[in-house]
Amino acid sequence: MAAFAALADVIARYPQEATVLAADETTRLRDDARITTALADASAEIRGILFARYTPAELGSPTPESAEILSLYCIDIALYRVALSFGRSNERVKERYDAAIARLTAIAAGKGALTFEGTSAGTVEAGGTSSPGEVLIDAPERLMTRDRLKGW
Secondary structure, rough: OOOOOHHHHHHHHHHHHHHOOOOOOOOOOEHHHHHHHHHHHHHHHHHHHOOOOOHHHHHHHHHHEHHHHHHHHHHHHHHHOOOOOOOOOOOHHHHHHHHHHHHHHHHHHOOOOOOEOOOOOOOOOOOEEEEOOOOOOOOOOOOOOOOOOOOO
């Protein structure tokens, strides 16, 4: 499966940190392969958390809003993994990682939600609304009601 964020997303959001955290020890230039690998690992970690609530098919087709959220969390987790791997971790990177993991865990527990393309989550055909993860029952209309039994 594809990563939730790309190298360009990391560089656009945190250009300085990407360069400092993923710099090659000998050339001191940013090693893009380190970041790309960390993004793939971060995406796997995100999926591992969210599989508690969502299917692989759903996670493969998030709406643009949900994709943006997942991208942010993926970047924060990936930068932490790069920093940790090369002994360059700092408090800011660790705090962003912890916040991302906490939020993903909350989403998986139902304290938040993601939306996906092609799903009708949140609406019921009768016009009402439902919460994500709520059980919906589709059954035929009741035959025995108070109105129908009047006069018996």
